[in-house]
Amino acid sequence: MELLCRLTQLGNRPVLHASGEVDLATLPYFHDHLSRSVALVGEGTLYVDLDGVIALDDTGLGMLLGAAGRCREQGGDLMVVCTNARLLARLAITGLDRAITVVPRVSASPV
Numbered sequence: 001m002e003l004l005c006r007l008t009q010l011g012n013r014p015v016l017h018a019s020g021e022v023d024l025a026t027l028p029y030f031h032d033h034l035s036r037s038v039a040l041v042g043e044g045t046l047y048v049d050l051d052g053v054i055a056l057d058d059t060g061l062g063m064l065l066g067a068a069g070r071c072r073e074q075g076g077d078l079m080v081v082c083t084n085a086r087l088l089a090r091l092a093i094t095g096l097d098r099a100i101t102v103v104p105r106v107s108a109s110p111v
Contacts, residue, residue: 002020002021002026003018003019003020003021003022003026003029003030004018004019004020004052005017005018005019005029005030005033005034007033007036007037007040010047010106010107013044013045013047013106014037014040014041014044014045014046014047015046015047015048015049015081015106016033016034016037016046016047016048016049017049017052018030018033018048018049018050018052018053019052019053020052020053020054021053021054021055021056022053022055022056022057022060022063023055023057023060024057024059027059027060027063030060030063031063034048034063034064034067035067035070037067038067038070038071038074038078041071041074041076042074042075042076043074043075043076044076045071045076045077045078045079046067046071046076046077046078046079047078047079047080047081047106048064048067048078048079048080048081049081049082049106050080050081050082050084050087051081051082051083051084053084053087056087056090058094061091061094061096064078064080064096064100065096065099065100068099068100077101078100079100079101079102079103080096080097080100080101080102080103081102081103081104081105081106082102082103082104083104083105088102
């Protein structure tokens with residue numbers, strides 16, 4: 001399976017939607033979209049919607065952490081949007097949910 005990413009706006013909030021597999025084969029594509037989205041957001045908050053992701057490897061988790069760090073360096077933030085129970089468990093087991101805020105939907109996020 002491949003990975004598809006698209007950046008949209010929900011109100012005034014930028015959301016990077018990802019669907020498919022984030023693995024060794026798709027990492028360059030994911031990295032490119034994530035990096036461009038972080039650069040566009042500046043001091044705002046980037047929401048990364050993972051509800052369409054069916055697999056997320058350790059390198060993908062690392063990319064999310066790196067992107068969150070770059071957002072914070074710019075005065076912004078990164079939040080992960082996820083309702084998939086299996087993926088939420090993976091985020092908890094790895095501790096990513098302690099480093100990055102995970103919300104069930106963009107509207108549930110702090111403004």
